[in-house]
Amino acid sequence: MNKYTLSKRQAVNELSTFYSFLAGFLIALVIGSIILLIQEKNPIDTFSLMFKLSIGSVNSLSSSLNKATPLILAGLGIAIINTVKLWNIGAEGQIFMGAIGVNLFYINSNLSNPTILIFLLLLSAFIGGAFCILIPALAKVLFGVNEIITTLLTNYIVIGLTIYLVNGPWKDPNSLNFPAAAYVGKEVYLPTMFGKLSYGFLICIIFTALAHYLKNKSVFGYEMRIAGGSEMTAIYAGINAKQKAFFAMLIGGGFAGLAGGVELLSQTHRVSTGISQGFGYTAIIVAAITGMRPIGIFLVGTLFGALSIGGSVIQTIGVSTYIADIIQASTLFGALVIQFFFNYKLLRVDDD
Amino acid sequence: MIDIQLLGLLNATLQAATLLFVAALGELITEKSGILNLGVEGMISIGAVAGFMTAVNTNNIFLAVIVGVLSSSVFASIHAVVTVVLKQDQTVSGLILTILGLALSSLIGKNYVGKKLDTKLDSFFSIDDPSNILQVLLSQNIIFYVAILLMILVSYTLKNTMFGRRLEAVGEDSKAADSMGLNVTKTQFIATCLGGAFAGLSGVYLTLSYVPYWTDNMTAGRGWIALALVIFGGWKPYRTALGALLFGFLEALVPRLQTYGFELNPYIVKIAPYIITILILVLLTIYKGGKTGAPKNIGIPFFRENR
Numbered sequence: 061m062n063k064y065t066l067s068k069r070q071a072v073n074e075l076s077t078f079y080s081f082l083a084g085f086l087i088a089l090v091i092g093s094i095i096l097l098i099q100e101k102n103p104i105d106t107f108s109l110m111f112k113l114s115i116g117s118v119n120s121l122s123s124s125l126n127k128a129t130p131l132i133l134a135g136l137g138i139a140i141i142n143t144v145k146l147w148n149i150g151a152e153g154q155i156f157m158g159a160i161g162v163n164l165f166y167i168n169s170n171l172s173n174p175t176i177l178i179f180l181l182l183l184s185a186f187i188g189g190a191f192c193i194l195i196p197a198l199a200k201v202l203f204g205v206n207e208i209i210t211t212l213l214t215n216y217i218v219i220g221l222t223i224y225l226v227n228g229p230w231k232d233p234n235s236l237n238f239p240a241a242a243y244v245g246k247e248v249y250l251p252t253m254f255g256k257l258s259y260g261f262l263i264c265i266i267f268t269a270l271a272h273y274l275k276n277k278s279v280f281g282y283e284m285r286i287a288g289g290s291e292m293t294a295i296y297a298g299i300n301a302k303q304k305a306f307f308a309m310l311i312g313g314g315f316a317g318l319a320g321g322v323e324l325l326s327q328t329h330r331v332s333t334g335i336s337q338g339f340g341y342t343a344i345i346v347a348a349i350t351g352m353r354p355i356g357i358f359l360v361g362t363l364f365g366a367l368s369i370g371g372s373v374i375q376t377i378g379v380s381t382y383i384a385d386i387i388q389a390s391t392l393f394g395a396l397v398i399q400f401f402f403n404y405k406l407l408r409v410d411d412d
Numbered sequence: 413m414i415d416i417q418l419l420g421l422l423n424a425t426l427q428a429a430t431l432l433f434v435a436a437l438g439e440l441i442t443e444k445s446g447i448l449n450l451g452v453e454g455m456i457s458i459g460a461v462a463g464f465m466t467a468v469n470t471n472n473i474f475l476a477v478i479v480g481v482l483s484s485s486v487f488a489s490i491h492a493v494v495t496v497v498l499k500q501d502q503t504v505s506g507l508i509l510t511i512l513g514l515a516l517s518s519l520i521g522k523n524y525v526g527k528k529l530d531t532k533l534d535s536f537f538s539i540d541d542p543s544n545i546l547q548v549l550l551s552q553n554i555i556f557y558v559a560i561l562l563m564i565l566v567s568y569t570l571k572n573t574m575f576g577r578r579l580e581a582v583g584e585d586s587k588a589a590d591s592m593g594l595n596v597t598k599t600q601f602i603a604t605c606l607g608g609a610f611a612g613l614s615g616v617y618l619t620l621s622y623v624p625y626w627t628d629n630m631t632a633g634r635g636w637i638a639l640a641l642v643i644f645g646g647w648k649p650y651r652t653a654l655g656a657l658l659f660g661f662l663e664a665l666v667p668r669l670q671t672y673g674f675e676l677n678p679y680i681v682k683i684a685p686y687i688i689t690i691l692i693l694v695l696l697t698i699y700k701g702g703k704t705g706a707p708k709n710i711g712i713p714f715f716r717e718n719r
Contacts, residue, residue, distance in 0.1 A: 066499075066715065095519070147503060195690065205697045208450065208503065209640050213686045216633045220683030227679060341511050348504045380522055385515035392508050393494060400498035 066404045076402035077351045077395075081360065084349070084395030091390045092383055101379055109377065110370030120369065122257035126327060128365025129264045130155060130319035130336065134343035135361050136271040137189070137315030139352040143275055144305040145288035150196065150211030151316040152340025153218035154189035158320025159328075159335045160222065161188025163230065166244050174247040181248060182263070182321050189317015190310040192218060197309035201302040207309075215340065219333065226332055240332035250326040258326035265358075267315065272354040274311075284308050316340065342368070342388055349392045364388055416543045417671065421664055423548050429653075429660025430556045431614055431622055435638035436645070436652050437559075437566055438610020442488075443642060444570065445603035446583040446709035449491050450506030453635025454513020455608050459484035459615025461517040461524070464626045468527050473620065477533070480616035481609045487513060488608020489601075496600040499713035510635065518628045525627050533620035555617040562610075567649040579603060583707035586714040596714045611635070633686065640689050644696060646705035662688055 073079070093103035115121045134151040141148040148154075165184040171177045192214060199205035223239070226232075230241035250259045275281045287294050287301035287308075294301040320335055328335055346364055350356030371384025435452055442449045449455075463480025467473060487509070494505045537551045570576035581589040582599045590596050618634075619626050637659060645652025666684045669676055 068715070149507065199690070199694045199697075203694060203697045205694050206643065209636060209643070210690050210693065212636050213633070213640075213690050216686040217683045220679060220686070223682075224677065224679035228677070344507055345511065348501075348508070380519045382515045382519040386512065386519065389508050389512035389515060392504070393490065393512070396494050396500040396505060397498060400500060404499070 064406050065409050067407045069403060069405055072402055076399065077349075077353070077356070080395040080398040080402065081349055081391070083398040084391045084393070087394030087397075088387045088390035091394075092387045095383065095386065096379065099379070101377075106374060106377070106379055106383075110367070110374055113373040114366040114370035118255040121366075122252075122255035124366035124369045125261050125362065126256065126258050126365075127369050128362045129258070129260045129326075130323045130339040131343050131346055131365055131368075132264050132358055132361035133267060133319035133322065134316040134340050135346040135350075135357040136267060136354055137312035137319075138343055138347040139312075139350075139354060139357060140271060140275060140284075140315065141308050141312035142347065142352045143281060143284040143288055144301075144308045146200065146305060146309065147208045148193065148211050148309070148312050148316070149208055149344065150193055150214045150313070150340070151319075151343050152336055152338065153211075153215035154192045154313045154316035155320035155323065155336040155340050156218045156222050157188040157192035158185035158317030159188075159324040159331050160218075160225065160320075161185050161191070161317060162321045162324050163241055163244070163331045164188075166248065167230075178248050178250065178325065181325060182318060185321020185324075186314040186318045189320065190314040192317065193309050193313030197306050197313075200309070201306045222331065222333060222335070230331060232330070238332065238334075240334075241330050243330045244325070248325060249329060250322065258322075260322040260326040263318070263322055267318070268354050268358040271315070271357075275352075275354060280304075280307075316343070319343075337368075338385070342385070345388050345392050349395055417668075419543060419545060419548050421661075421668055422545075423552075424664035424668075425657065425661045426552055426556060427622060427660070428663040429656040430553070430559045431617055432634060432638050432641060432659055433653055433656035434555070434559050434562065434617065435611045435614035435635060436641035436656060437562060437649060438607040438614075439638055440642050440645070440647055440649065440652055441566065441579070441610070442603050442607030443710055444579045444583045444647060444707055445600045446586055446707050446712065446714070447492075447495060447600050447604050448502045448506060448711045449488065449509070449604060449607055450503060450639065451488070451491055451509025451513060451635075452607075452611050452638050453631050453633070454510035454517075455484045455488055455611035456615040456618065456631045456635050456638075457513045457517040457629075458487045459612030460619040460630065461521040461615075461626060463612070463616030464529075464619035465521065465524055467529055467531070467620055468524060471530055473531050473533055476620060477613070477616050480620075481612040484612025484615060485605045485609040488605050488611070491608075492601045492604035495713065496597055496604060499715060502711050502713070514629060514631075521626050521628075527626065529620065529624055532624055533617065553617070553621050555613065555621065558613070563649050563653050570649070580707075582714075583709055586709050586712075587716075590714070590716060600714070611638075614638075637685070637689055640693055643693065643706075646700075647707065648705070658692075659685070659689070 096103040096106055113120055114124045138148045161184040162181045165181055196207050196210035199210055200207045226239045226241050232240055232242040252258050283299050284304050286297055286299050287304035346357055346361045350360050367384045371381045375381050439452055459480040462483035463476045466479040467476035491505050491509050494500050495502045535551045535553050541547055578594055578599055582596050586596045641652055641655045644655035663685050666681050
């Protein structure tokens with residue numbers, strides 16, 4: 061009788077993450093088709109409609125890129141934190157905190173120069189996101205508290221805080237049906253480049269480059285990688301691992317906060333519970349599927365942004381918008397399965 | 413005579429604690445085998461919607477519980493395949509299980525939002541005197557007593573049976589367990605599916621009794637609090653139950669504070685349990701000085717080296 065055993069491959073193809081992603085996406089489309097068939101919808105019609113409405117025209121393409129912007133920025137934040145082998149599940153809350161930061165600065169400032177004001181508002185978004193992860197970061201580096209659970213719980217706290225603010229102190233009396241804060245002035249709206257495409261996407265490109273540099277090219281990135289590796293190596297190299305972990309978490313939180321700031325200044329123009337529609341969670345998929353690579357996050361984030369736009373417009377033909385979420389999550393599961401075959405091979409062993 | 417309000421608080425505490433405890437107990441079994449499953453929130457959601465849909469369509473509560481438990485268990489097997497068989501990252505897989513579970517349950521439960529149940533998951537006795545403590549304790553939901561039974565059963569199994577010893581051996585040192593001839597993959601697979609079944613039971617309790625209706629994202633972070641409870645309980649069933657009582661008490665107390673004369677903002681009251689959970693986790697970690705009692709192999713995929 062023959063038995064099989066697993067063996068780790070010595071050399072893993074460098075593009076394996078990319079191939080796994082492609083295969084995972086195909087698997088996800090098959091799963092999505094099955095769900096659509098169960099719901100008695102034609103998958104080909106549905107997917108081609110999603111395709112047409114998400115990237116078929118300049119307007120829909122720019123909507124997709126606008127949608128991708130917060131996904132990418134939050135995903136980059138998760139990837140930076142993962143350099144020290146820590147997880148940020150709190151991007152959703154950080155996005156909200158970024159938007160809260162913008163509004164807090166806006167209603168308390170009397171700057172007249174809009175350019176400087178926009179710059180400072182984006183800075184407060186970054187600080188808001190960093191502030192949001194401060195407690196989990198301190199708890200992690202000082203006492204070793206599991207950051208996965210604490211960052212996740214901050215989501216519920218910040219969303220609760222947002223609901224409090226828009227129903228209480230920041231409530232706009234003119235917004236009757238949907239509790240929200242007052243709109244920010246038109247002078248601080250992020251302008252559009254062409255079509256509906258906001259300058260937020262340009263910020264997103266700049267920060268992708270910045271994250272790539274920070275993670276892969278800078279001294280700090282190198283130190284972060286060592287800090288996330290073995291404890292002994294960090295000590296020998298004279299690197300304060302806890303300090304690196306702390307700053308990585310604050311910077312990563314800041315990226316997600318910036319996502320919320322850009323979303324407010326370019327899309328919603330006010331604080332409400334509609335600032336994020338689960339961007340922080342989708343960003344986890346985007347970051348994980350690319351193996352935490354900034355440029356990969358940019359590309360997959362763009363695709364997933366288009367998927368989300370496609371998912372939200374097909375509601376009109378009676379297809380649940382959750383189909384986009386399911387395709388995104390299934391893509392990662394599919395990719396994980398395929399990745400296994402890149403990392404391991406089956407060997408046949410003969411019984412003694 | 414005991415104050416009725418106080419007994420009401422006790423009643424609400426036990427209900428909230430049951431919900432959290434059953435899910436936490438399942439996660440405890442899974443983690444004991446060295447597998448971390450962050451998908452509790454998604455698994456509860458799947459069990460909740462599957463049980464609710466079955467109950468609405470068949471009016472058969474028993475069948476609804478079975479379907480809810482089984483669907484969560486099958487759903488958890490995705491995590492088992494990806495992490496146990498294919499040895500992929502447990503954190504990633506668990507997180508995606510949560511995202512997928514929430515999306516999938518919202519999708520299939522879409523037409524059930526706002527539907528009413530004709531029969532609920534009930535208690536053996538009904539209360540006719542809410543000021544009698546014995547009656548309050550005896551009139552709890554069936555799942556409450558099931559949870560107590562499960563607590564005793566799981567604790568006994570972990571300590572005194574072959575399956576329990578095997579689970580512990582695999583979770584502490586899978587390589588040694590393997591060389592002793594234990595089937596690591598099988599043990600971890602079973603433990604993961606069992607964890608899913610428990611989460612499913614918690615889910616059906618949520619939609620068939622605790623709330624009882626179905627709406628999107630109604631798990632509201634309880635799966636994550638269950639995960640925190642396992643840490644709180646130091647991977648021991650009885651201590652986890654104690655933690656569940658504490659968390660259940662907080663969940664029951666906070667909305668009642670107003671009746672005791674505290675002026676609280678209702679929006680702030682809603683976020684208090686999450687703040688307290690973080691606070692307790694921090695205090696607990698400081699108190700234990702980093703020695704949490706976690707299974708040593710947790711999160712590390714088992715891989716038999718070439719021999």
